[in-house]
Amino acid sequence: MSNTILEIKNLKAAVEGVEILRGVNLEIKAGEVHAIMGRNGSGKSTLSKVITGHPDYEVTEGEIIYLGENLLEKAPEERALAGIFLAFQYPIEIPGVSNLDFLRVAYNNRRKHLGLEELDAFDFEDLVMEKLQLVKMDASFLERSVNEGFSGGEKKRNEILQMALLEPTLAILDEIDSGLDIDALKIVAEGVNQLRKPDNAFLLITHYQRLLNYIVPDVVHVMSRGRIVMSGDKNLALELEAKGYDFLDEEEKLTVV
Amino acid sequence: MIILDRENRDAITDRETYIGGLLQQAENQPLWWQGNLRQLVAETRRRGGKRVAALHLPTKKDEEWRFTDLTELYQNNWHYATPSQLNPEALAEFILPPTNHSRLVLVNGYYQPQLSDVSAVTTDVAYLGNLGGLGEEEINKIASYLAKEESEDGDIFAALNSAGLVDALVVWVKANHTVSLPLHLLHITVTDTSPRWSQPRILVVVEENSVCELIEYYGVINSPGCSYIPTGKCYYFNNAVTEVYLKDNARINHSRIQMESGDSFHIAKTAIYQFSHSHYTLNEISLGGKLYRHNLKVYQKGEQTETFLYGLTLLQGKQLGDTHSEVNLNHPHGLVNQLHKYIIDDAATGVFNGKIRVPKTAQLTNASQLNRNLLLSPRGKINTKPELQITADNVKCTHGATVSQLEAEEVFYLRSRGLSEEMSRHLLIDAFAAEVLDKIPLDSLRQRLRQCFTCRT
Incomplete structure (x- = not known):
């Protein structure tokens, strides 16, 4: 049995007829943290949406194998129940649904899928209180509607809280650092680090090297124009930070010439 | 052209004959009472009959009925409902704790003392019963x-109700009292082997400085075997007509729950009279009816009256649900806050028309009105018309309407957390409904309605 969690081969995907991913290859093994960097519009977020099955994105070629199975045949909820989690760049506000109810429904749904007994309201509250510590959130967040009126940092922490409850095998964090001040960034990073295990993996999507000081990646990839054009260790991120993304244009020109 | 005219004239003649038939049935109802009450009922009927005769049955050509076509109603040959016996066990599904001993029951428009139980409310706090139980002095009042x-x-429909007045449910709360339990006013239709019409009638008077909570509930018990339509449903x-009076400084929280069968017609007038410093809240929840129309009128008759109107309508299949509300302010410092939501699925049609009148005499009014609509299907339809009529110059008034569908991004967010598409949709619909459902003070009722919204959408 291989310890590969995710394998993406020559993945091409389009949204509204415009090709965004133009042949992505990526392999993530258990216990690894990967970071994908790149400019706006390079296809980073699209990749996360395609992995989680957003209906607006059409896969035109290639495949995604998750734990040995063809992921592209599965509905978004099946992917989630199989252990894939996406922390959204812009978490959605859902007025009228209490955060606690939402968390319980999602958590119990996952338990049911795993053949475990659902937790009752009291036991769940105990569990969620414990997880709240991880992201240093106040219990009053539970009573509020999902993400409604949350600050940017609170929304991101709420994503990590959900991740902590759902214990995914593959967690994709889409610009989890955007809009966070340094204290919130540390809290979020600390939360993620505590959830790292030998049998799970993380895919971080970010513009900035800063996040990677706190969540140290095993592999750093650079995405440009719908492809992963470069991969390396954590030092690649430092290099990028120093010289920016402009060299990608130079390379593009060179290949064109 | 001549042919058209004749058709038109024939249609008008047909409607005149039709309303004539209904009016005759109404007027043929027995006069049950003696003495002053007999006189009162007879006089009410006479006035109602006169008004019916002076009006015409509405069609889509009438401005107030532009979007609500009553043709189907007029196609039926209705027979006036008769008193019907019902076993107490049959009530079980309608019981709402803790109103077990503060409940008045009507069946097919007729008061049912053996099914009612108001033992928890003493007579020095309130009179709860029908016209027949009133004393002479109260009848005069x-x-x-x-x-x-x-x-x-x-x-014309409210007038028709009066024209056939036989009895009425009466809630009369005496001055300076708080009724400790919600009062459940339960109307049950027991369907019959032929198409029946009923004319439920409710009168509520809450005297000075008194407080009460009302649950007005319209439900149905389908009797098996209606052979006259293919679906077997009746x-x-x-x-229905409900009149509610709030005397000075009185306070009512009124939940109006309409859960008629999907094959029924429900036309209702609710008239609210508010005197100074009174405080009225309506939580109107409507799920039933093939066609329903609620004419809601509020009259602010004193200074500093406060009116809160919350509504939630769920329509499916080919249902048509219509709320026409009108709030008439007439004094300074009035307050109106209205929120009505529609959830429209399949090929259903919603109609909302909300008028707020703010004449010169109503300076310093604070009025807000919002109609929000969630369309779940491309065939669903809403006709909405928020309407402020302001002639006063020192007021704060807002109104608006929104129409939306379930946001794809919200559904995806929930699915990405492992909820099925159906669960995700339900959760979002429930959230839309919750804003109004959560206003209902009675736990048992709120829980029941929450389930209804989840199971029906």
């Missing part, structure tokens, strides 16, 4: 509340 002219103004028509 009631004359100035029952079938007020404004309740029937231009409303048509019926409820033409």
